[in-house]
Amino acid sequence: MAAAASTTAGLYGRLNRTSTRGFLAYVAAAGACAAVLACFVISSAEPPAAAASNDAALRLSSRSTRVWPDLEFNWRLVVATIVGFLGSAFGTVGGVGGGGIFVPLLNLVLGFDTKSAAALSKCMIMGASASSVWYNLQVSHPTKEAPVIDYKLALLFQPMLMLGITIGVELSVVFPYWLITVLIIILFVGTSSRSFYKGILMWREETRKLMETQERDAQSKSDRAATDVVFDPSYAEPLLPQHKPTEKSGLETLWFNLSWKNILVLMAVWSSFLVLQILKNNSQTCSTFYWVINILQVPAAISVFLWKAMELCRDSHARRMNGNLECVCEASIEWSPAQLIFCAFCGLLGGTVGGLLGSGGGFILGPLLLELGCIPQVASATATFVMMFSSSLSVVEFYFLGRFPLPYAGYLIFISILAGFWGQCLVRKIVHVLKRASLIVFILSSVIFASALTMGVVGTEKSISMINNHEYMGFLSFCE
Template identity: 25%
Template sequence: MVAGNAASNVLYSVFSASTGAGGGHLIDYDIALLSEPCMLLGVTLGVICNIAFPEWLVTLLFVVILAGSTFKTCRAGGRRWREESEEMREKKGEKEVPLEEGGVLLMVWLCFFLLQFLRGDKEGKGIIKIKRCGLGYWLTTSSQVPVALLFTTYIMYANDRQQRRRRHGGRRSTQDHISYSSAPGRRSRGLFGIGGGLLMNPVLLQIGISPQITASTSCFMVFFSASMSSMQYLMLGMKEVNQALLMAAGCSVTSMAGVILIQRAVGKYGRASLIIFTLSTVMVLSSISITGFGIIDIWKDYMDGRSLGFKLPC
């Protein structure tokens, strides 16, 4: 569902940039490149934890993270609203999608997918025969750590070299200044594998990225990580695939409608902070619903005598 939702957002963002409707790039490909390798590594860790952790712990962690992200997003929205009241800024950029960055992102995704394929499905069937939860299985799984760090290091080096060329060439625009000054924040997020829309949106807003670029960039990264997560769950024997595909299609259509509506509202009222407040509202409602339904599910498991402890990741 998340992959379908993100896909429609990415298509809209790319189309807006190519037609000039978005006033330039809505996706910051530098941020996506630097963060994506460790986001994909986090997907693998998340899948393992989701299988091994008891439901009450997963619910608790999700609520804590969601509450913190909601607070930061609301605070960023208030700050952005005050800034918009003082001045309205327009940004211009190139209209074409950078093929080099897109190619590197695709290569990162394919590398992680290949490692998942080598590891095999829940029966251990893959390109090579690996015993489920055996030495080869965990060596293949842990190899994603150096792969993520290698890609992150390369991208950091390439970004720094590009910024040096721009400065020496005397072409340092406002957007270049924002990208270069926020580089340390990007590095820390990449190295620690912070990702996902719930975390990326508040973080990008905190370092001064505009709401439009924040929303588009976050969806762009989520599309890669969600599609990777979907592949892993499919290989682990996820059931009701047809129902999931149907719901993904529904999410894609409704998400596209929501993006178009909010972009028209921003264009009409000149308030990009509307994006932040909309996101904050959804996050608040999500926190309430996740907490409520989580407590109900945990109570049912307790009354039915089901185990509330940790489970084996295999």
């Protein structure tokens, strides 16, 4: 078992040590181009002095008004149900949630305004991720005796992800819609391309390992036909090892996968952010109390992150000093201050994208966990687990703000719960039969690319409409 686990970890470590400099250069260059474009458009969008009196009306026209269609059976509801079910199923399997598909679906097909669509998208992500987590708690780790959810990585990323969501929600008030669309498309195209490339590398390596295993099995059978030969278990070490951990009953697996200490810490972080969000929403925007509550979220997130980061760094250093090369968590990297800062930045970025888009931040977290060396099953389970906390926080907050209709929310949550569970069940069985964990990576990249495509269509359509209506396309006032 140890040999199989080390073989698989080493394999994914080699695949994930591929340089990320090209991807980071792409993101930096594309972000710079978006900033230049923003400056050009905003300078062109500034109203002339003669029209200064109409400036407030133009700015207000850029904000979407609340539109809540009634829940009734028609072709729109059927289409939304089918697409929402498939989006939830594949989104949770990939560990990305599917918010990039849900928001355009709810906006274009059902007719919700953008803000209500983002709130309902969080409801769907919460339902799908909750059922997916329940499924993952009942399955064993594919390579070793460990929970399939990496709680150490979840604790590392969850506080920064929640802080990023808060930042993203506030930026969504200020940023013009077209700029949000451009930034998200840039990021999604980059992450989907990177994930697809990694999926190809994994597929090739899986093919090589499976072919070697078949050749060794054939050689072993031919040798056994001539004389009795002791079978070497190392021959059966493909990318997805044939050797499984100790068989457990469903209840035993569930209790083994639960880490109550880490779950209680995560619940404490969740509760603290919820209290701060409720206090902030009940205060006057831009008042002193409002900004104090906003600033308090920063030490709350950073303190938990630093606690877990120091623990990972200390454990990793102690193991290296003792000559133990085993990873302290599923990520096959040597934790260092530079890498931890990079993880903090990615967590903030993922949360910010989630706040801007109405997703759970999985579009960054899922590919990031793969980049850090997690095998696809663990990356998907951990990202979904973190999304369950972040999305549920947003749902509770949106409920107090009255941002979504309860009948629609209940229906969409029910559909997402079914989709999340059966999507995980079906795809994991296919992966088990075909011995192709790379299928999870291909699903992840496909969902991200589909989100980029739908966001591009919706963003382009709305931007053209704003241009034709001569609406203001610059930055909006946060305190308005």
